[in-house]
Amino acid sequence: MTIENKSFQWIINIIMMAIAIACLIPFSLLIMSSISSEASIIQNGYTFFPEEFSMKAYGYLWTHWSELGRAYGITVFITVVGTAASLAITSMLAYPISRSDLPLKNLFAFLVFFTLLFNGGLVPTYLIYTQVFHLKNTIWALLIPGLLMNGFNVLLVRTFFMTSIPPALIEAASIDGAGEIKIFYRIVLPLSLPIMATIGLFAAILYWNDWFNGLTYVTDSKYFSIQTILNKMMTDIQFLTSNSNIAGSSATSEIAEIPSTSVRMAIAVIGVLPILIAYPFFQKYFIKGITIGAVK
Amino acid sequence: MMSHLAQTAPLAKTSQETNIKKKQGLKKLKRYLPLFLLMIPGLVYLIINNYLPLFGMVIAFKDINYSKGIFGSDWIGLKNFEFLFRSSDAFIITRNTLLYNGAFIIINTVIAVAIAIILNDIKNKFLSRFYQSVIVLPYLISMVVVGYLAFSVFSIDSGLMNKTILPMLGMKDISWYTEPQYWPYILTIVHAWNGAGFLCVIYLASIISIDPEYYEAATLDGASKWQQVRAITIPLITPVITMMTLLAIGRIFYSDFGLFYQVPMNSGALADTTNVIDTYVFRGLMVLGDIGMSSAAGVYQSIVGFVLVIVSNYIVRKVNRENALF
Numbered sequence: 001m002t003i004e005n006k007s008f009q010w011i012i013n014i015i016m017m018a019i020a021i022a023c024l025i026p027f028s029l030l031i032m033s034s035i036s037s038e039a040s041i042i043q044n045g046y047t048f049f050p051e052e053f054s055m056k057a058y059g060y061l062w063t064h065w066s067e068l069g070r071a072y073g074i075t076v077f078i079t080v081v082g083t084a085a086s087l088a089i090t091s092m093l094a095y096p097i098s099r100s101d102l103p104l105k106n107l108f109a110f111l112v113f114f115t116l117l118f119n120g121g122l123v124p125t126y127l128i129y130t131q132v133f134h135l136k137n138t139i140w141a142l143l144i145p146g147l148l149m150n151g152f153n154v155l156l157v158r159t160f161f162m163t164s165i166p167p168a169l170i171e172a173a174s175i176d177g178a179g180e181i182k183i184f185y186r187i188v189l190p191l192s193l194p195i196m197a198t199i200g201l202f203a204a205i206l207y208w209n210d211w212f213n214g215l216t217y218v219t220d221s222k223y224f225s226i227q228t229i230l231n232k233m234m235t236d237i238q239f240l241t242s243n244s245n246i247a248g249s250s251a252t253s254e255i256a257e258i259p260s261t262s263v264r265m266a267i268a269v270i271g272v273l274p275i276l277i278a279y280p281f282f283q284k285y286f287i288k289g290i291t292i293g294a295v296k
Numbered sequence: 297m298m299s300h301l302a303q304t305a306p307l308a309k310t311s312q313e314t315n316i317k318k319k320q321g322l323k324k325l326k327r328y329l330p331l332f333l334l335m336i337p338g339l340v341y342l343i344i345n346n347y348l349p350l351f352g353m354v355i356a357f358k359d360i361n362y363s364k365g366i367f368g369s370d371w372i373g374l375k376n377f378e379f380l381f382r383s384s385d386a387f388i389i390t391r392n393t394l395l396y397n398g399a400f401i402i403i404n405t406v407i408a409v410a411i412a413i414i415l416n417d418i419k420n421k422f423l424s425r426f427y428q429s430v431i432v433l434p435y436l437i438s439m440v441v442v443g444y445l446a447f448s449v450f451s452i453d454s455g456l457m458n459k460t461i462l463p464m465l466g467m468k469d470i471s472w473y474t475e476p477q478y479w480p481y482i483l484t485i486v487h488a489w490n491g492a493g494f495l496c497v498i499y500l501a502s503i504i505s506i507d508p509e510y511y512e513a514a515t516l517d518g519a520s521k522w523q524q525v526r527a528i529t530i531p532l533i534t535p536v537i538t539m540m541t542l543l544a545i546g547r548i549f550y551s552d553f554g555l556f557y558q559v560p561m562n563s564g565a566l567a568d569t570t571n572v573i574d575t576y577v578f579r580g581l582m583v584l585g586d587i588g589m590s591s592a593a594g595v596y597q598s599i600v601g602f603v604l605v606i607v608s609n610y611i612v613r614k615v616n617r618e619n620a621l622f
Contacts, residue, residue: 008521012414013423019411020430023493026445029456033448045459046448093338096331103328108335113622115346118602121594122577123587124352125345127366133344149341180330209438212553216582230440234447234561261454268444272437279436283429290432290494291501 027276034058034265041261056259057266064240067221068229068270075208075225078142082207086148087200091192094154095184098161099170109158115151126216141217142225147206153199156293160195161188198289201282208275230271237264353598356591376592385576389593393572396480396556397548400487401541407488408495409537413525415496416503428500431493439554446486446559473561476569483570486559487552495540502536503529535616542615546608549573549601573597 029046034057036050044051061068096102097109119125129135129145165188173183189196214228224232232239237260279286356376358369380386411431418424434442449456450472458469472478510528519527551572560570571579573593580590613620 008417009419012417013420015414016411016418016423016427020427023430023434023489026448026489029448030445041454045454046451046456047460089337089341092334096335099331102331103324108339111339111342115342117605118350119346119598120349120351120353121591121598122574123581123591123594124349124355124366126581127355127587128344128348128352131362131366132348144341144345146345148345149338151342151346154338180328181334184334205436209436211438211440216578227438227440230438230444231558234440234443234558264444265448268441271444272441275436279429279433283432286436287428287432287497290497 027272030265030272031269034262034269036262038259038262046261046265054259054262057262060258060263061240061266061270067224067240068226071224071226071229074139074142074223075227078139078210078225079204079207082143082147083200083204085143086153086203087196090149090153090199091157091189091196092184093149094157095161095188097154098158100162100167109155112151112154116155122216129217136217137220137223139223142210142213142223143207145213145217147203147210147213152293153202157192157195157199160192164195165191195292197285198292201285202289202293205286226271230267233264233267353591353595355587356595360587360591372588376588377596380589380592380596385571385589386593386596388568389571389573389576392569393549393551393574396483396572397544397551399480399484400491401544401548403484404488404492404495405537405541407492409499409530409533411492411496412499412503413529415500416529417521428493428497432497433493434490435494437490439552439558442486442490442554443558443561446482447561450482473563474565476566479560479566479569483555483559487555490555498540499533499536502533506532538615539612542608542612546605547601549597549604551575553578 029048032048032050033041033046035053035055036046037052037054038056040051093108093112097105097112099105102108125145129141135141135144169187170183173187174180178186209227210225211227211231214223214225215231218224218228229239236242238258241258352366355366355369357371357373358366359372359375360366361369364370415424415427418427437445447455450458452458452469452471452473455472457472462469470478472482506529510532511524514524514528551574553574556570556572556575557578560566563570573596577590577594577597580586580593584590609620609622
């Protein structure tokens with residue numbers, strides 16, 4: 001019996017190990033390719049075991065550190081500001097509609113809910129943001145469209161407020177003379193840290209990974225986030241060189257020398273590495289967040 | 297905790313009710329004014345991001361003219377829709393959207409449930425947690441990066457497929473990014489790699505909540521692992537599977553734009569096999585500047601999508617009222 005169990009454990013662990021490797025192996029191909037020499041890529045393609053190592057791709061990216069650094073700055077900025085703003089307006093809308101005594105509560109809840117069922121789609125959204133609010137090529141374009149708040153999170157937070165914060169607590173604070181705003185940020189918010197952390201983590205991931213707003217609303221390289229640069233370099237590997245201020249002739253000679261096949265991998269490594277490094281520290285909350293979202 | 301809530305809640309309610317009765321309209325407004333103020337930023341955002349575009353859908357029925365503005369352009373009735381549905385595009389993008397998403401729903405559900413069942417049997421808690429965090433990692437990566445990962449495998453000149461795997465099998469190079477017949481499989485695999493782990497964590501949570509006594513009793517009766525899975529695990533998580541699947545069917549008209557835009561690298565030769573409604577609308581708007589056609593496709597998507605959500609939710613309600621969205 002125990003021997004049977006032991007071998008069963010071995011079998012399922014081997015299966016899971018194989019699945020885990022399948023999940024991770026593309027990343028190792030990416031990293032190994034980025035440190036392969038051009039010659040060995042031309043010879044053997046992208047492989048896990050390159051014949052010859054070379055840091056030339058990173059050397060090339062290093063010569064463009066100011067553009068890449070700037071893009072990282074933009075990414076960090078929109079992630080921090082976007083997440084903070086998102087948490088603020090989500091909780092500020094969710095709290096009043098969680099209060100059973102609020103007049104017109106159902107109307108407001110419906111306004112939030114309806115956005116989950118029906119949306120205008122890309123074309124009108126794009127036209128409203130560009131023609132009415134003139135968001136194109138501003139930092140707002142990376143922060144606002146689609147990402148700032150979503151109805152699902154509002155309802156999630158509202159449910160948390162309704163089920164985890166005893167109405168008697170709010171009542172008691174009110175009798176003690178605390179105003180509504182004070183009750184909200186001194187009592188309700190501190191008691192809601194778990195849900196706030198979950199929503200905040202997912203908002204941060206959304207902002208960090210967003211390339212859609214960059215693709216749709218930004219053409220000015222001043223506002224390119226790291227994801228937008230990745231997106232541009234996917235189709236135009238010379239993007240960094242042709243987009244920099246280097247004078248004509250030296251730019252063309254530089255283009256000729258770009259180790260383009262390995263640079264393509266190196267830029268993706270630059271884009272994904274921070275997430276891979278940070279992931280072990282927040283994976284626990286990420287997994288917990290997935291199940292919270294699923295049960296609404 | 298729960299019993300404490302149950303005791304205090306009715307008390308609070310009655311005292312609130314008497315409170316409200318005492319106060320008159322103006323006083324009531326004054327009391328709730330701070331709460332209304334709190335809602336303003338969120339409501340303004342909903343108006344800008346969701347409700348204005350909703351009214352903006354009228355452009356599908358107009359001949360857009362920027363100098364006259366969105367709402368000032370001339371009405372042309374259903375002309376845009378006539379063009380859209382007369383072209384072969386409408387059929388192709390609808391077919392692709394439904395077939396891809398339909399396949400994704402089935403395949404990812406099967407993979408996710410299978411992995412969740414295996415994971416649940418892993419005794420070593422540390423390893424179990426390790427597997428979980430590894431299988432959801434692909435979900436965390438942006439689709440642009442996924443596009444790069446796919447490129448490292450399928451690149452025509454230097455990809456792992458053409459340079460290592462196909463030569464090992466003694467096969468000739470394949471020009472992946474110009475040969476459409478492979479893409480339904482490639483996109484399905486990439487999507488499973490990207491999203492199955494996420495679903496798996498959800499199913500694992502529902503398997504973990506099954507009472508262990510069922511399994512203990514079954515083991516005593518001499519049931520094998522496979523019999524336990526078939527007779528206990530699967531039936532008990534079927535409501536969750538049904539619900540997740542119906543919700544996914546409700547969203548079947550919407551695709552993962554990044555998957556269909558980034559992974560085929562926007563290759564024109566693959567257009568007919570990789571174009572879905574979302575990419576069609578995007579290209580119509582951003583590349584071709586054909587606002588009439590793309591807005592008509594967008595309205596088509598919104599309306600059919602809305603009907604599907606309502607219908608699938610109606611069915612969820614029939615199955616299990618608690619799991620319904622509304």
